[in-house]
Amino acid sequence: MATPAAPLPPRPAHPGAAGRVETVPVRLRVDGVDRELDLDPRVSVLDALRDRLGVTSVKKGCDHGQCGACTVLADGRRILSCLALAASYDGAEVTTSAGLGAPDRLGDLQEAFVARDALQCGYCTPGQICSAEGMLAEARAGMPSHVSPDVRDVDSPVELTDDEIRERMSGNLCRCGAYVNIVAAIGDVARARS
Amino acid sequence: MRPFVYERATDVADALDRAGDGAVFLAGGTNLVDHLRLGVRSAERLVDITRIGLDEVEELPGGGLRVGALVRNSDLAAHPALRRGFPVVAQALLAGASGQLRNMATTGGNLLQRTRCVYFQDVTMPCTKRDPGSGCSALEGYAAGNAIFETSPRCMAVHPSDLCVALVALDAVVRTTGPAGDREIPMTELYRRAEDGPETDTHLVPGELITHVDLPPLAPGTRSAYRKVRERASYAFALVSVAAALDVVDGRVRDARLGFGGVCHRPFRARRAEEALVGGPADAAAFAAAIDAELAHARPGRDNAAKVPILRNTALAVLAGLADEGARS
Structure with a gap:
């Protein structure tokens, strides 16, 4: 190693304590309910949902955009809520897995995950469900993937083979390794919806 | 994460007005937000440019494409004209990141993403790209990812983008606007060699904003x-x-x-x-x-x-x- 690490500069005192942070008003429609917040601009959509609004169906995994546990739909598109600053998503319609069904009326993806036993600990499952919802919409819209046979073919509908599902869901990690049943569950829904 | 002031630009001119004085442009945020959280970088102000337009793909006469800097990676990869005329670019986009990240990441942001060298992202280690003059930990450390072309002991990091590899091959042109007016920069001249000083990745000047990337047409049959x-x-x-x-x-x-x-x-x-x-x-x-x-x-x-x-x-x-x-x- 060239030189030892220089000591880290002192961190500033928590700005909340000093009251110097300029907050920003943020409106989000979360699972069909309008919510108004006044946030430190550093707050992610993930932390706004979990810590400010009590929407805990969305999970914090790595908080670095590497695991997919925090996946939600923003205006219908799947995103990583940990890398999304809430201020930048002002006005967005956010859907978490809780917005895709409820214990007494499961959504079709939720039903399929249960039927296929597509989970073990369940921590990644809400992100898997939201990601699958977004992925199915992308496939319906004809969006190609890395494993699509010919990217130049813009006319043929996307056929969601197991390889296609695996590739399109690769941003959602499952440490329990329930992948085989996750692919099967999503395949069931893809066929049922088509 | 260090505190910053959040500002939202309404159009390109407004974004340029808000540049400078420690301002950093925020687009998709997939790399920047992580770096702010890790302490790899800080900002006095974040200028959110996601609502200034520049989000369309335009077909140019002769078969070229003009891609707005804020076109999301997923939308660009799905664009029929890109898929038909420039499969190398669509494939490069689709080989990168994940579905969620491609929905967030923008064209301009992809060009300006930073290396994933582990030492650059670890603020406890020397890294001259992050902390100028501190040396390169990758020289003698974890080195399996290091560069093999145009190597310099100043920095062994590699550029992480897939899209940019396709764009340099196709002689794409980056269009910018900024304090010194508008510029057109060939992709092959946008980036600095490690030897030129790795503290900065590109030849853009502070406050300069990428507005578009132009793809010149390929000869028929290519x-x-x-x-x-x-x-x-x-x-x-x-x-x-x-x-x-x-x-x-x-x-x-x-x-x-x-x-x-x-x-x-x-x-x-x-x-x-x-x-x-x-x-x-x-x-x-x-x-x-x-x-x-x-x-x-x-x-x-x-x-x-x-x-x-x-x-x-x-x-x-x-x-x-x-x-x-x-x-x-």
């Missing part, structure tokens, strides 16, 4: 493809990657474009290989000679020597595939 080798099948950065476009007429190479990823501080244009290819036969022996002419300039180190044969095999497979595709049509 085949193009992107291939990426990584340590798992999906959702990983490149060990090496190859972007290629090949125009073969009557068995001879009329035009060849080659970009390499994962091997250099900047997206690497393999001009020596291109020169060797053009005018020669489109066969395996000529391809091997051309790639070897480029690889003769590679400088692998202790832990990354495998990149040389992997890159060689990948480039040869891509060229053979393109020649074969052309011959079958």
Whole structure:
């Protein structure tokens, strides 16, 4: 190693304590309910949902955009809520897995995950469900993937083979390794919806 | 994360007005937000440019494309004109990141993403790219990902983008606006070599904003493809990657474009290989000679020597595939 690490500069005192942070008003429609917040601009959509609004169906995994546990739909598109600053998503319609069904009326993806036993600990499952919802919409819209046979073919509908599902869901990690049943569950829904 | 002031720009002029004084533009945020959280960088102000427009793909006369800087990676990869005319670019986009990240990440942001060198992202370690003058921990440390082309002891990091490898190969042009007016910068001239000073990745000036990326048309009949080798099948950065476009007429190479990823501080244009290819036969022996002419300039180190044969095999497979595709049509 060239030189030892220089000591880290002192961190500033928590700005909340000093009251110097300029907050920003943020409106989000979360699972069909309008919510108004006044946030430190550093707050992610993930932390706004979990810590400010009590929407805990969305999970914090790595908080670095590497695991997919925090996946939600923003205006219908799947995103990583940990890398999304809430201020930048002002006005967005956010859907978490809780917005895709409820214990007494499961959504079709939720039903399929249960039927296929597509989970073990369940921590990644809400992100898997939201990601699958977004992925199915992308496939319906004809969006190609890395494993699509010919990217130049813009006319043929996307056929969601197991390889296609695996590739399109690769941003959602499952440490329990329930992948085989996750692919099967999503395949069931893809066929049922088509 | 250090505190910052959040501002939302309403249009390009407003974004430029808000630049300077410690301001950083925020687009998709997939790299920047993580870096703010890690302490890799800080900002006095974040100027959110996601609502200033620049989010359309325009077809230019003659077959080129003008891509707005804020077009999301997923939308660009799905655009019919891009898929038909520039498959190498669509494939490069689709080889990068995940579905969620591609929905967030923008074209301009992709060009300006930072290296994933572990030392750059670890604020407890020396890294001259992050902390100028502190040295390069990758020289003697974890070095399997290090550069093999245009290497410099100042910084061994590689550029992480897939898209940029395709863009340098196709001679894409970056259009910017800023304090000194509008500029057009060839992709091949946007990035600095490690030797030029790794503290800054590009030749953009502070406050300069990428507005578009222009893709010039390829000659009719040109085949193009992107291939990426990584340590798992999906959702990983490149060990090496190859972007290629090949125009073969009557068995001879009329035009060849080659970009390499994962091997250099900047997206690497393999001009020596291109020169060797053009005018020669489109066969395996000529391809091997051309790639070897480029690889003769590679400088692998202790832990990354495998990149040389992997890159060689990948480039040869891509060229053979393109020649074969052309011959079958």
